[in-house]
Amino acid sequence: MSDSHVTLTLDEVYDLSCRVLEHNGMSNAHARAIANVITQGQRDECQSHGVYRLLICVHTLRNGKLDPKAEPTIKHVSSGIVAVDAHYANSLLSFETGLPLLVAKARENGIAAMAINNCFHFSALWPEVEAIASEGLVGIAMTPSHSWVAPAGGKKPVFGTNPIAFSWPRPNANPFVFDFATSAIARGDIELHARQNKPIPADWALNQSGNPTTDAQAALKGAMQTFGGHKGSALAAMIELLSGALIGDLTSAQSLAFDAGAGATPCHGELILAFDPKVFLGDAYATSLQQAEALFESITEQGARLPSQRRYDARERSVLHGVKVPKALFQDILQLLE
């Protein structure tokens, strides 16, 4: 333990997370599903998706419309689709519950979809697509969020930060995984700049008049921008449609309205796709995985990094040495046990 940090093993992170969540009213099943993902976030040094999220989870528990104990129910929509109703609990237990069915359908049909409906969502998508890759499948996941982001050419918020994640299984290696927001930056980064009174880059957000701004306060009152101009904006719209309208759940604007100022994590749906390369390719499967390895090699041999490499490096460190949590944050978390 250093002066400014507490060092915890991954088991300690998991146990602490479970205790905090159960103490605040989560069922054991929900607490375990959430603690699992928070431990993964802390392990991979995604600080905003580690134990810090316990504060946000408990805030949502205390202030939102979240049901901390609802058990997910399953509907086999078709041979290619499973839908999981979270009944206004957190998304993660629904994902865990539906995953074996998604995997079975993908292995049968080659391609399958899982819709999670009516779920509160706070977590990164990479743990979910990694779980799909660990089954030897290719995964895609996406969700809306709260409408903070303007469409290209516009000035009023319509889209959420709308993340999309992808995974490709690799033999004897961590999967190829990316997970990014279609907003130019995370909303938390703008909030951080606002708290510190620091200017933001001009392509992050617009002020209320619809002009690019470097003033973080003005940005929070205005609208965030998507990454990549009209192309990022098009992707953000696609994510609203696929993980909102297509699965009969809320768009980011509807989700923000549902929150009604509570400041809870967004409640909406999630769409997850799985592809089984063995069904697509039959015997050619192994050759094709090697072809993908050659692609990765052509990226890394020139000194470019694969997405998620930084996380995987952190993971190795954390498994060996545990994780460091700022002492102030640790104290804030312990207070949630009082």
Added chain:
Amino acid sequence: MSDSHVTLTLDEVYDLSCRVLEHNGMSNAHARAIANVITQGQRDECQSHGVYRLLICVHTLRNGKLDPKAEPTIKHVSSGIVAVDAHYANSLLSFETGLPLLVAKARENGIAAMAINNCFHFSALWPEVEAIASEGLVGIAMTPSHSWVAPAGGKKPVFGTNPIAFSWPRPNANPFVFDFATSAIARGDIELHARQNKPIPADWALNQSGNPTTDAQAALKGAMQTFGGHKGSALAAMIELLSGALIGDLTSAQSLAFDAGAGATPCHGELILAFDPKVFLGDAYATSLQQAEALFESITEQGARLPSQRRYDARERSVLHGVKVPKALFQDILQLLE
């Protein structure tokens, strides 16, 4: 007919395209499939995807490894996947041939995939996702191309311009459609700047040393960049994996090697996904389409444009008044009939 342009009806564009292609050795079936898409491109005033493409098609016919008469063969891979082998002919007849099967599988399973293998490809993807939307389905299409684009953080070409297209069906309106390259810009735009000795924006490409360049000639010898930094680069990799390795076809680097300097259009695979909202949603389908309309309204009511709106405006004009083709281009095309 003006001095500098020839005005043609859409039927005339289609007939001219068929004649040029058949005269140069295409089977009638391939000529009709290609002429159909070239007519759509000219109609929507996508100049580089209109009759101009006849020059490129004939160049590929005369210089590449394309089979101008091969008939596509179908393989029902699974209840969710159809694979069409183009046998080194152009992609479009394969798409037409496989589409009814993709639609049937999507209506049965809710989600389905079509892989087209061993196809030469020159066309935009929006006509294909529009065809899917006209069946009331949601469509996604993607292909690799030739490896001209560096990964984020690298300097050597790995990815193609790797386009992705998406469609959402709208009641009584043109579908919501986008179709964009994951490169910062089309390669043709850099070539145009090089011919005109004009500088290019610094985020389009790198020179051979791996530094951003405004010199179009240096860019063509170096590497193009993706749009949207590391996020666009991640998407470009996903497209290599899904429409290359997953379907047992070439990556952009392998496709460029296969071309062996012929300068033909790329030969590789294509992945097309279709989702049936009626299977996902049952009776809630109509409500969900209205929810999507509200999303579109929230974009357009603030003066932002939906993707493809410019094309749809052009389409209206062209259906009424025909299309204008530059006289010099028209003469070049007529020479292909000699």
